[in-house]
Amino acid sequence: MIAHVYVHAPFCARRCVYCDFAVTVNRTPAGATWLAAVSREFGTLRAWGDAPLAPELDTLYVGGGTPSLLDPRLVGRLPAALGRGNRNAGPKRDGPETLEWTAEANPESFTEAVAREWAAAGVNRISFGVQSFDRATTEWMGRLHSPSDAEAAVARARTAGVDNLSLDLIFGLPDTVSRSWETDLHRALDLSPPHVSLYGLTVEKGTQLFRDVTSGRTPRPSHARYQEEYLLAAELLADAGYEHYEVSNFALPGFASRHNRAYWSGASYLGLGNGAHSFHDGRRWWNEREWEEYAALVAQNGHGRAGQERTSPKRSRLESVWLGLRTAQGLEVAGRSVDRVVRRWEARGLATRDDTAVRLTPLGWLLLDDLAVELDLALQPVAHPPPVDAPADRANLST
Ligand code: SF4
Structure with a gap:
C-alpha cells in the first residue's frame, strides 16, 4: 500500500x-x-x-x-x-x-x-x-x-x-x-x-x-x-x-x-502532476514533464504517464547504498572489502563507523555520489573498487 x-x-x-x-x-x-x-x-x-x-x-x-x-x-x-x-x-x-x-x-x-x-x-x-x-x-x-x-x-x-x-x-x-x-x-x-x-x-x-x-x-x-x-x-x-x-x-x-x-x-510513493515520479512494488513511472503536454495527455487518455521501468537488482543495490549513505542513520554493511573501504574513509574524515552502521560526515557528504559507487563496488563479490583519492568535489545536494 x-x-x-x-x-x-x-x-x-x-x-x-x-x-x-x-x-x-x-x-x-x-x-x-x-x-x-x-x-x-x-x-x-x-x-x-x-x-x-x-x-x-x-x-x-x-x-x-x-x-x-x-x-x-x-x-x-x-x-x-x-x-x-x-x-x-x-x-x-x-x-x-x-x-x-x-x-x-x-x-x-x-x-x-x-x-x-x-x-x-x-x-x-x-x-x-x-x-x-x-x-x-x-x-x-x-x-x-x-x-x-x-x-x-x-x-x-x-x-x-x-x-x-x-x-x-x-x-x-x-x-x-x-x-x-x-x-x-x-x-x-x-x-x-x-x-x-x-x-x-x-x-x-x-x-x-x-x-x-x-x-x-x-x-x-x-x-x-x-x-x-x-x-x-x-x-x-x-x-x-x-x-x-x-x-x-x-x-x-x-x-x-x-x-x-x-x-x-525506499518506501512506496505516488506522484501526481507533470514531471512527477512514482515508485511502488519495484516499479517506477514518471509523467510528462511539461504542464501543457501533461494536461493534454490527461484530457485525452486520463493519465500523464511518459515512461516506466522495473528496477534491476543491480540498480536497486546501488540505490539502497546511496540512499542509506544520504542519511545520518547510515548504512548497515559488512564484509572484508567493505571494511577496507570504510577504514580508508575514516582515515580521511569522510565517515564514522560503529557496531550498527557506516555514517558519512559532512565532508563525506560532499562526496556522496562517488562514495556510494565505491561502496557498491565493494559489496560486489569480485569487484575491487579504486580508492576515491580525488579532492572533495561537489555532490548534488538538491532534493
Ligand atoms: S526555483 Fe522555485 S520559485 Fe523559482 S522558478 Fe523554480 S520552482 Fe519556481
Missing part, C-alpha cells in the same frame, strides 16, 4: 535564473484545471490498480512550482480528490497519527488568505523558498520577495497556527554574488525554523544561469566556495541544536520531514 503522495503544482510567477524544474510561468494559474487534471490522473491509476493507497495516508506533499500561487481552497480539496477523508480537519492534533501535510510556498505569494485557508484545511507543515535574506542576491536569482517578505510569511504561518516550518536556503553562488552566507544562516536561525533545507547551486542546461556561465557573463560557481559554505552551514546549524539528519536537511528534535524520510527509506 502507498502511504506517501506528492502532488506537483507547476506554476511560478517568474522563472529563477538557476531553475530547471518542471514549471510553467503563469502569475494567475488555472488552478481548477490543475486540480481536475491531477484528480483525473489519480482516478485512472486507481482503476488500473497502480495506486493502492493506504486507507490513511502518512504524508501528503504539495510541491512546485509555487503552490501558494494557487487559489488556496484548491489545495484543501486534495484529500477528497484522493478519495481520502481529511483527518487533519477539525481540532488540532499532534503526533505521528496525524497526516503530515506539507505545502511549499514562496514568501511573496503566501498571503494571509493562503495561510488561513491552508491551516483550516489541515496543512500542518510549510516549506518556504527563502533562498537568501540578501535583497541583491534574491534579485540576482530572479526571485520576487524581499527579506521582509520572508519574515512576514513566517509570522503569517505562525499566526495561522502552523509552527512546523522549513526554510530553503541556497549556497555555492558564483563569486560575483557577494552575499554573506554566514549572515544568511544567522538570519534564518533568528526566525527559529524547526527545519532548514540547503540547496547547493548547480548550473543546469537550459537555464538562464547556464547561458550566462557559458557566455562568460557569470563565472562558474567555484567548488571551493561550495564546500566551504556547506561545511560552515553544517557547523553553525549543529551548534544551534539542529540534527543534520540527511545530506541537505537539518531539523530540531522531532521535526525531520516524514515525507522525505519515506523517499530515503
Whole structure:
C-alpha cells in the first residue's frame, strides 16, 4: 500500500535564473484545471490498480512550482480528490497519527488568505523558498520577495497556527554574488525554523544561469566556495541544536520531514502532476514533464504517464547504498572489502563507523555520489573498487 503522495503544482510567477524544474510561468494559474487534471490522473491509476493507497495516508506533499500561487481552497480539496477523508480537519492534533501535510510556498505569494485557508484545511507543515535574506542576491536569482517578505510569511504561518516550518536556503553562488552566507544562516536561525533545507547551486542546461556561465557573463560557481559554505552551514546549524539528519536537511528534535524520510527509506510513493515520479512494488513511472503536454495527455487518455521501468537488482543495490549513505542513520554493511573501504574513509574524515552502521560526515557528504559507487563496488563479490583519492568535489545536494 502507498502511504506517501506528492502532488506537483507547476506554476511560478517568474522563472529563477538557476531553475530547471518542471514549471510553467503563469502569475494567475488555472488552478481548477490543475486540480481536475491531477484528480483525473489519480482516478485512472486507481482503476488500473497502480495506486493502492493506504486507507490513511502518512504524508501528503504539495510541491512546485509555487503552490501558494494557487487559489488556496484548491489545495484543501486534495484529500477528497484522493478519495481520502481529511483527518487533519477539525481540532488540532499532534503526533505521528496525524497526516503530515506539507505545502511549499514562496514568501511573496503566501498571503494571509493562503495561510488561513491552508491551516483550516489541515496543512500542518510549510516549506518556504527563502533562498537568501540578501535583497541583491534574491534579485540576482530572479526571485520576487524581499527579506521582509520572508519574515512576514513566517509570522503569517505562525499566526495561522502552523509552527512546523522549513526554510530553503541556497549556497555555492558564483563569486560575483557577494552575499554573506554566514549572515544568511544567522538570519534564518533568528526566525527559529524547526527545519532548514540547503540547496547547493548547480548550473543546469537550459537555464538562464547556464547561458550566462557559458557566455562568460557569470563565472562558474567555484567548488571551493561550495564546500566551504556547506561545511560552515553544517557547523553553525549543529551548534544551534539542529540534527543534520540527511545530506541537505537539518531539523530540531522531532521535526525531520516524514515525507522525505519515506523517499530515503525506499518506501512506496505516488506522484501526481507533470514531471512527477512514482515508485511502488519495484516499479517506477514518471509523467510528462511539461504542464501543457501533461494536461493534454490527461484530457485525452486520463493519465500523464511518459515512461516506466522495473528496477534491476543491480540498480536497486546501488540505490539502497546511496540512499542509506544520504542519511545520518547510515548504512548497515559488512564484509572484508567493505571494511577496507570504510577504514580508508575514516582515515580521511569522510565517515564514522560503529557496531550498527557506516555514517558519512559532512565532508563525506560532499562526496556522496562517488562514495556510494565505491561502496557498491565493494559489496560486489569480485569487484575491487579504486580508492576515491580525488579532492572533495561537489555532490548534488538538491532534493
Ligand atoms: S520559485 Fe522555485 S520552482 Fe519556481 S522558478 Fe523559482 S526555483 Fe523554480
